[in-house]
Amino acid sequence: MTVVATHSSLGLAARVAELLSDELVLVEEKLFPDGERYLRVPCKLEGDVILVHSTHPPQDERIMELLLAIDAVRGAGAKRVVVVTPYLAYARQDKRFLEGEPISIGVVLQAVQAVGADALVVVDIHKPSSLDEWLRIPHINVLPIKQLAEYFKGRLRDPLILAPDKGALHRARDMARVLDADYDYLEKRRDRVTGEIRVLPKSMSVEGRDVLIVDDIISTGGTLAAAAKSAISAGARGVYAACTHALLVSGALDKVYGAGVREVVATDTVPSPISKVSVAEPIAEALKRLSP
Ligand code: R5P
Numbered sequence: 433m434t435v436v437a438t439h440s441s442l443g444l445a446a447r448v449a450e451l452l453s454d455e456l457v458l459v460e461e462k463l464f465p466d467g468e469r470y471l472r473v474p475c476k477l478e479g480d481v482i483l484v485h486s487t488h489p490p491q492d493e494r495i496m497e498l499l500l501a502i503d504a505v506r507g508a509g510a511k512r513v514v515v516v517t518p519y520l521a522y523a524r525q526d527k528r529f530l531e532g533e534p535i536s537i538g539v540v541l542q543a544v545q546a547v548g549a550d551a552l553v554v555v556d557i558h559k560p561s562s563l564d565e566w567l568r569i570p571h572i573n574v575l576p577i578k579q580l581a582e583y584f585k586g587r588l589r590d591p592l593i594l595a596p597d598k599g600a601l602h603r604a605r606d607m608a609r610v611l612d613a614d615y616d617y618l619e620k621r622r623d624r625v626t627g628e629i630r631v632l633p634k635s636m637s638v639e640g641r642d643v644l645i646v647d648d649i650i651s652t653g654g655t656l657a658a659a660a661k662s663a664i665s666a667g668a669r670g671v672y673a674a675c676t677h678a679l680l681v682s683g684a685l686d687k688v689y690g691a692g693v694r695e696v697v698a699t700d701t702v703p704s705p706i707s708k709v710s711v712a713e714p715i716a717e718a719l720k721r722l723s724p
Contacts, residue, residue, distance in 0.1 A: 433452065433454045433455075433479065433480045433481065433482060434454060434455050434456075434457055434477055434479075434481050434482070434510075435448055435449035435452070435454045435455070435456050435457070435481075435482045435483075435484060436457045436458075436459060436473060436477070436481055436482065436483045436484070436501070436505055437449075437456060437457070437458055437459065437483075437484045437485070438458075438459045438461065438471070438484070438485045438497060438501055439458075439459075439461060440485050440486045440487070440488070440494055440497070441484055441485065441486040441518055441700075441701075441703075442458065443700065443703070444484065444486070444518055444700050444701070444710070444711065444712055444715075445484035445516075447710060447712035448482070448484060448516070448712050448715050448716050448719070450712075451712055451713060451716035452482075452716050452719060452720075454482070457473065457474070457475060457477075458474075459471050459472065459473055459474075459501055459504070460472045460473075460474055461497070469493065469496055469497055469500060471497060471500050471501060471504055472504065473501075473504045473505055473507075473508040475508070476508060476509050477505060477508040477509040477510045478509050478510070478511065479510070479511050479512070480510070480511065480512045480514060480723070480724075481505050481510035481511075481512070481513055481514070482514045482516060482719060483501055483502060483505050483513055483514070483515050483516065484516045484518070485497065485498045485501055485515070485516070485517060486517060486518040486519045486701060486702065487517055487519055487520055487521040487540075488519045488521070488677070488679060488701070488702040488703075489521075489679060491521035491522065494521070495521060495522075495540060495543075498515070498517065498544065499543055499544070499547045502515060502544065502547045502548050502549055503547055503548060506548045512550045512551070512724075513548055513549055513550050513551075514549075514550060514551045514552075514553065514719065514722055515544060515549040515551070515552050515553070516552075516553045516554075516715055516719070517544075517552070517553075517554050518554075518555045518699075518700070518701035518702075518711060518715070519555065519677045519679075519701040519702050520537075520540065520554045520555075520557055521540065522536035522537050522539070522540045523537045523540075523557050523558040523559065523562060524537075524558045524649075525537060526538075526558060526559045526562050537557075537558075537559075537562045537566070538562070538565070538566045541562065541563070541566040541567055542566055545566075545567055545568065545569055549569060550569055550570075551569050551570040551571065551722050552567060552569060552570075552571040552572075553571070553572050553574060553715060553718045553719060553722070554571070554572075554573055554574070555573070555574045555575075555576060555676060555677075555699070555701045555711050555714075555715070556573065556574070556575055556576060556603075556648050556676040556677065556701075557573050558648055558649070560573045570722055572718040572721065572722065574711060574714045574715055574717075574718050575603075575606065575714070576676055576699045576709065576711045576714055577603060577606040577607050577610065577646075578610050578714075579699065579709045579710070579711065579713070579714065580607065580646070580674040580676070580697065580699065580709055581607045581610035581611050581674075582610070583674070583697050583708065583709050584611065584644055584672060584674065584697075585610075585611060588611070588613075588642040588644060588670075588672065589641070589642045589669065589670075590640070590641045590642065590669075591611060591613040591614075591641065591642045591643070591644055592613065592614050592615065592616060592633070592636055592638055592641050592642070592643050592644070592668075593605075593607045593608040593611065593613050593614070593615040593616075593643075593644050593646060594615070594616055594617065594618060594633060594638075594643050594644065594645045594646070594659065594663060595615070595616070595617040595618070595645075595646060595647070596617070596618055596645060596647055596655050596656065596658075596659040597617060597618060597655075598617050598619070598634075600617065600646070600647055600648065601615070601617045603646045603647070603648070604616070604617060604646050607644070607646050607674070611644075613644075614636055615636075616633040616634050616635055616636040617633070617634055618631050618632065618633060618634070618659055618662055618663075619631070619632065619633070619634045630662070631658065631659070631662040632662060632666055633663075633666065637666075637667075638663050638666045638667055638668040639666070639667035639668075640667060640668075640669050641668060641669055642668070642669050642670045642671075642672065643663040643668040643669075643670070643671045643672070644672045644673070644674060645659050645660060645663070645671065645672070645673045645674070645693075646673070646674045646675070647673075647674075647675045647676075648675065648676050648677060649675060649676070649677045649679055650673075650675045650677070650678055650679060650680060650684055650688070650696070650698065651679045651680075651681050651684065652681045652683075652684055652687070653680070653681075653683070653684030653685065653686075653687035653688045654687065656673050656675070656688050656691070656693065656696070657687045657688055657690070657691035657693075658691075660673070660688070660691040660692050660693045661691050661692065664691075664692045670694050671692055671693050671694060672693065672694055672695050672696070673688065673693050673695070673696040673697070674696070674697050674698070675696070675697075675698045675699075676698065676699050676701060676711075677698065677699070677701050677702050678698035678699075678702050678704035678706050678707055679702055679704075680702075680704050680706075685705070685706070697709060699711045700712075
């Protein structure tokens with residue numbers, strides 16, 4: 433098989449190709465003077481081809497590149513195009529929260545399928561059921577929980593794995609299993625007498641314990657910073673954080689460290705200074721499962 437990579441995730445694509453003992457082909461890319469994008473697969477392809485392209489910021493450009501790349505790979509001779517998008521943008525707009533809104537993830541997934549993807553591998557999509565809802569092609573959502581958990585193995589004292597909200601509890605639970613630790617999620621509570629709102633772990637005490645907060649995305653860092661402050665004010669000994677996609681909008685890391693987080697680590701779905709854990713292995717495993 434051949435792995436075709438764009439510049440959006442070249443390092444990760446190279447690791448995946450190495451793990452699968454596949455040849456790596458780099459797409460040529462340029463921008464026309466009017467701002468339109470151009471790309472070209474520089475050789476003939478055949479059989480199954482894996483296209484690795486992440487859609488981290490600037491998302492709109494990268495989504496356009498993804499669609500162009502799928503068509504280019506198909507046109508270069510691929511019989512089957514297996515698309516790997518380590519970070520899939522627009523996944524958080526997974527329903528019409530307000531009347532008149534689009535379901536953005538539905539638009540993106542339908543476009544990927546319509547343009548010619550035969551299978552899709554994503555990493556830790558915000559709501560996994562979006563894939564079943566919008567795709568008819570085979571798909572796998574890779575969860576890098578084991579890899580992130582291993583980074584912290586043996587480094588935390590009496591750890592409690594904490595999700596910033598109930599929706600993210602499954603990540604905390606899976607990570608707790610690997611680390612043989614307790615897990616919980618943060619919940620807003622109102623003091624019935626004073627009316628004061630506090631954010632506290634639903635049922636566990638953090639007093640004197642190391643807390644590892646786990647989430648899918650760090651964008652502005654606001655969610656993580658708020659969760660860290662809650663854990664610290666509830667008596668946590670040290671607060672650490674792990675996320676899959678480090679989007680890190682300007683100032684996010686300052687906010688996170690400023691809130692008292694001792695260390696934050698992410699995977700390499702999005703290149704960043706904290707992207708220290710590779711998802712190449714679980715992606716390669718998923719690709720083996722998709723092989724006919
Ligand atoms: C929200 O639903 C996500 O799971 C993340 O918690 C959120 O996207 C993080 O964003 P920010 O870093 O801007 O708070």
